[in-house]
């Protein structure tokens with residue numbers, strides 16, 4: 001019965017690393033080989049068209065239809081030289097992941113033959129029957145048309161034989177149906193608002209950029225073992241499995257040597273990522289066994305999001321070539337760390353000044369404090385929304401589980417920066433600004449070391465930590481599209497910076513000097529957003545109580561957390577920044593609740609099947625063996641002696657009976673609970689029912705299955721165990 005398990009274990013042990021030939025060129029030469037970047041544009045586009053394209057990319061100018069044909073022609077020429085035959089609009093629907101619809105370049109030539117065709121029209125816009133993508137009811141099926149439109153700020157690229165065109169995906173009525181459209185709007189809002197504020201400090205700055213550097217965590221599992229676990233295959237996580245006797249207690253995996261099959265995978269992945277223009281830089285083992293991390297150099301946020309989506313699909317593909325499956329689920333294994341995707345976020349000028357990095361002069365430090373404090377204000381006012389932006393059925397397993405940030409958003413600043421803010425709060429304006437004779441104004445801002453980055457008091461328990469020149473949002477899940485968090489964060493900061501400018505301008509109009517006006521507003525903000533600052537242990541029970549006292553959002557139920565998207569202050573924030581309107585927000589929440597329900601529903605079905613097809617039959621088979629043995633004892637030995645010899649087995653027989661009875665009863669109850677929940681018409685209420693009644697049953701059932709796994713003869717157990725999934729590579 002359990003032959004498959006032992007066969008795949010045996011095979012996994014004998015697998016050798018795949019040979020990945022070393023590229024003959026240097027990374028700087030093959031970097032972005034498959035990207036139609038500026039260098040290729042320069043080569044393949046007429047110079048006037050090239051100049052216009054650069055204007056479109058750098059300044060957000062509209063892509064003029066008249067040049068679209070020439071851009072398409074240049075792109076096609078480049079792509080055909082690489083052997084490309086198809087093109088696709090590549091977009092990011094509200095399901096996690098990306099979607100594509102491939103079309104061949106060929107068109108009828110009108111003379112009975114074919115010719116290779118790719119017009120500007122096809123490049124810029126494409127109609128798509130998106131009815132199969134979640135839209136939360138924005139489009140009824142009879143008008144199930146949406147269209148995808150090229151986002152020229154993200155360059156097109158080639159994967160295999162296909163030219164991929166990054167696009168936004170919107171309904172004909174204008175509402176966004178994807179992650180990219182609102183992200184671009186949020187980025188436009190925040191860069192504009194930050195530029196206006198930056199002009200207080202340096203009127204010569206032309207452009208602000210929002211940056212993102214993500215760190216992607218993932219697990220690798222041998223493909224054969226993976227295939228023998230229907231739960232991993234169908235839900236991305238193990239719904240059962242007793243902890244291995246050795247887990248991550250020793251933490252010897254972290255930064256340890258990378259196993260050779262994994263190293264080959266990483267090498268392959270890095271080469272292909274670099275060819276696609278993804279600037280990958282670091283790789284290492286993570287805390288849990290078979291868990292790893294990959295991080296690129298940070299980039300402009302929209303591009304970084306695309307690159308993360310691309311790297312996740314590359315990982316899935318390349319892992320299979322190495323006999324692995326990559327697990328991007330936030331919590332594939334109980335009892336070991338889950339996977340996150342830290343989002344390092346900052347604002348900077350196009351000339352490279354990071355707005356949240358301390359400077360050399362007092363004025364530069366005031367700029368630094370201004371942007372840090374406004375970020376804190378945004379995070380404070382929208383802490384519930386930020387939590388909603390990273391919440392999902394899968395990430396819910398990770399948050400608050402003593403390994404990842406708790407389900408409460410707070411911000412860590414570290415002692416040095418906290419001291420500076422406290423000083424500003426406690427001083428008077430006159431203390432802070434003194435007129436220093438001929439030198440003009442003197443600002444009393446405590447010296448801030450320029451290299452806060454190497455500051456050691458990092459707090460791993462904080463979901464939103466200041467790390468020297470950026471904030472690190474650690475709550476996003478490994479599987480998520482970073483855009484969700486980045487839309488909320490950038491839009492909230494945009495709203496806050498707009499408010500800040502208003503507040504400062506009012507004081508300036510009243511005759512207050514600029515610097516003094518800025519300091520006054522900042523001091524007020526420091527007081528107001530104090531509840532969001534927390535440098536202590538975010539995993540502790542005391543923090544939960546303290547956070548509730550401070551009025552931070554402490555809700556833990558995933559479907560209820562989504563309500564944050566529809567709070568009046570959220571709608572106001574998204575509408576005033578032009579990112580999303582009420583209708584879009586409502587529709588997107590319908591999708592979120594529906595996806596939540598479906599995830600739990602699938603897990604419940606899969607667990608039910610596993611119980612009936614694997615667990616219970618094996619338990620009964622083993623129990624029968626024990627019963628046989630007890631009978632045979634009776635025929636061999638006198639009654640007293642047989643009873644004492646069989647005592648252990650009889651106890652196990654009873655234990656198995658108790659566990660299986662409980663499991664069967666709960667599985668039936670779970671089916672009934674699902675029937676009840678499925679009758680609920682409203683998506684929100686249905687998701688809450690799944691959260692409150694069905695999700696806990698999964699855990700109860702699992703507990704008893706894991707107990708059975710410990711009792712039953714290892715030779716009979718059909719499903720690969722944790723020790724096999726986690727330690728073979």
Ligand code: ADP
Nearest residue numbers: 211212213214295296297298344345346469470
């Ligand atoms: P950690 O110590 O958390 O592993 P790293 O130093 O490896 O952090 O950096 C993590 C990520 O942060 C990288 O992707 C890096 O490029 C990015 N990063 C560094 N500085 C910034 C910044 N100013 N803005 C955005 N991302 C940044």
Ligand code: MG
Nearest residue numbers: 215342344472
């Ligand atoms: Mg990090």
